[in-house]
Amino acid sequence: MGYGSVIKVPFGPQHPALKEPEHFTFEVEGDVVVNVKPRIGYNHRGIEKAFERRTYIQNIYLAERICGICSDAHTTCYTQAIENLLGVEAPPRAKYIRVIIAELERIHSHSLWVGIAAHEIGFDTLFMYVWRDREVVMNLFEMISGNRVNYATNTIGGVRRDIPSEMFPKIKKGLDVLEKRLKYYLDVAQTEQTILKRTSGVGILKPKDAVELCAVGPTLRASGIKNDVRADDPYAAYDEIPFNVVTHDGCDVLSRIIVRCKEMFESINIIRYALDHIPSGMIRVRVPMAVPEGETVSRVEAPRGELIHYAKSNGTMQPERYKVRSPTLGNIPALCKMLLGGRVADIPIVLAGIDPCFACMDRMAFVDLKTNKKWVWTMDELKEHVRRNNL
Amino acid sequence: MSLLKKWARVRSPWLLHFNTGGCNGCDIELVAALTPRFDVERFGILLEGSPRHADILAVTGPVTLQVKDRLVRIYEQMPEPKYVIAIGSCACSGAPFKDCYNVLGGVDKILPVDAYVPGCPPKPEAIIDGIVKLIKKIKEGK
Secondary structure, eight states, X not given: OOTTSEEEEEEOSSOTTOSSOOEEEEEXXXXXXXXXXXXXXXXXXXXXXXXXXXXXXXXXXXHHTTOSSSXXXXXXXXXXXXXXXXXXXOOHHHHHHHHHHHHHHHHHHHHHHHHHXXXXXXXXXHHHHHXXXXXXXXXXXXHHHSOSSOOOOEETTEESSOOOTTHHHHHHHHHHHHHHHHXXXXXXXXXXXXXHHXXXXXXXXXXXXXXXXXXXXXXXXXTTOOXXXXXXXXXXXXXXXXXXXXXXXXXXXXXXXXXXXXXXXXXXXXXXXXXXXXXXXXSBOOOOXXXXXXXXXXXXXXXXXXEEEEEEEOSSSSEEEEEEEOHHHHHHHHHHHHHTTOBGGGHHHHHHHTOOOHHHHOOGGGTTTTOOGGGOOOHHHHHHHHHHTTO | OHHHHHHHHHHOOEEEEEESSOOSHHHHHHHXXXXXXXXXXXXXXXXXXXXXXXXXXXXXXXXEHHXXXXXXXXXXXXXXXXXXXXXXXXXXXXXXXXTOTTEEESGGGTSOOSEEEOSSSOOHHHHHHHHHHHHHXXXXXX
């Protein structure tokens, strides 16, 4: 068998390990990955162009549909950007509601991820357990907003829906159930041999590389770097709420699991604090349809990391230019680094380790990034290659 | 023999999930339908990774130009008889991305669709209902 020669392994766009269409080409030598070439853009829909053809109000709903998992992070970022341009500020109660929804979303997103990570290492029991308990959050979402996934809570100048005080005990009860289960999962992640053997020391990202390659979110924090937009550049009501930025210095997939589990505890505490300290008053201010000329940048800590929106307006009812930089795109160079030198069997879990969200990522400016037909191989081409080289 | 095949197909349809450019919302609801609370496995429905073993192609998201060829290829790799179910408003019609320059529209522009599940995203109950209706259609002999 041609040991020593480099074989290319195509991965995706349809692959059981990926829920979304994305393609990677791995060059492997024996069982070791020596090169990774991502080919992104299958999910590119042209949302940024669509932003320019819709009014600011319509765009809230479009921003929500950039990504179904972090839909609230995108609308928060969008509405903050437009509020900046308008020079208005959301009322304090609206800010607290934004925090509550954002943290519930973080719990839902992280628990979803823990399940997927367990699935990738073949630990389906944990996957099923986590997803069963995730339904608690989904129930809360359905109670608060009427929908399980796209909550349509934010609007320019505040939020659309108040959380009545009758719901508070129900939310707290749900959080208690979750906290109990999360303690169990954190314990499982730190002691269960199945998880330790598959994740500890896998997909190493050194702190220096993490900073140089601009990793974001839990991926960066799992390399021991303390960085969180909620703490560094507080938005909504985060400047009034005490919380810790969770870091772990293991630099491997295991520490990414631990960081996300511990972040869910922080989220639970944030929601409890917010429910106890929520001010009364208005939930939105009325804003004009047309937005004055100007440009702005808005940052939000999405469940996957730092999310940046840029808006440029020309004084009409539609934006002139809109740009989204999602956290997954920031993590792709770091991902390529993590995969190098790893084993083929570890690819799915390392890939899942950054919590990739390609729906977020495939933006206009990057469609043709690294597109080189030579290495986008089909299965038949690979077989032909194997046959030709008698591997 | 054909009766036996049909019986097996109706009792245990295997599902292949493919996201053609959607936002993930429908995907997580589809996965939620497979996990303990809704648990479609009790009806014999199983999520399958390879197109060559699948009976039903579950498509989520609007079809982007990039993914079009892949979608057709995956459909061609599936053995006959095969069925397509469009999950979510985007897969049904293109929904908010209908007029985007990189989006073709709904799945029915490319493939014959047997069942539509509208919603943004549809709840797991709705997805199960869609699959059960499709199974009924298969039973009646399409």
